[in-house]
Amino acid sequence: MSELEARVLPEATLARLTQYLRALNALEAQGLERTSSGVLAKEAGVNPSILRKDLSWLGSYGTRGVGYVVRELAEHISRTLGLNQDWKVAILGAGNLGRALSGYAGFTSRGFNVKAILDVDPALIGEPVGALRVEPISELATVVAREEINIAVLAVPGDAAQDLVDSLADLSVRSVLSFAPKPLKVPTGMNLRRVDLSTELQILAYLAVQG
Known part of the structure; x- marks a missing residue:
């Protein structure tokens, strides 16, 4: 298990990750392949700086000027939350x-x-x-x-x-x-x-x- 996988995320961050996942799924349903931290934060109802701080716990999944790949980030959050298990x-x-x-x-x-x-x-x-x-x-x-x-x-x-x-x-x-x-x-x-x-x-x- 990597250091990142072994890290225990703050409870408030965990709660917000579920909001980001819901927002990402909604964006994907709209046909969007990429999104920015500003758009994702607005969809999730949080401040963009808080979103970027939360996602920093997961590693580097965004590119400055390009943003996030919606499906890739959603899958990573799902794995982090254990949603890939039965x-x-x-x-x-x-x-x-x-x-x-x-x-x-x-x-x-x-x-x-x-x-x-x-x-x-x-x-x-x-x-x-x-x-x-x-x-x-x-x-x-x-x-x-x-x-x-x-x-x-x-x-x-x-x-x-x-x-x-x-x-x-x-x-x-x-x-x-x-x-x-x-x-x-x-x-x-x-x-x-x-x-x-x-x-x-x-x-x-x-x-x-x-x-």
Whole structure:
């Protein structure tokens, strides 16, 4: 592994790389083969100097006066983000949120394949959710092994989330996206991202009042 590949990128840079990738894909869809840092920054909604600094982490992929090759830069960002790998997702929780997430087209288009949806409610077991059927959470180990799950999404109440994180850790699932409305303890080696919708709404309410 090279020094560049081994480098850990700042979290803010990682978040912006996803914006650049989305912008590059949009530019490619418009038929553009090259773009400048100014155009790409505008499409991504960031300052051009920040964009150039972020891309400097990836090495030299632009040419002064010429700009960036859209497809080449998009592919490099995809490799950096690990999107060239096969990501197989299990959604834990088949309520309204879990069902909505399972049908989100953005997962598949970005290389994340939802392979299973599970729930604890006996009334939901066997129910169709898109091309899937709800499976019992008691079969989590079987599902993880069968589908080679490497990412789990928690769409469950807060009280159930910690036990599921512990179970996923035992099953060597190291990447978890949690919508559970509470902090969770994770073991060393597990990466957990938390999306707290109520917190985001509260921040919007504060900003609206201040504005």
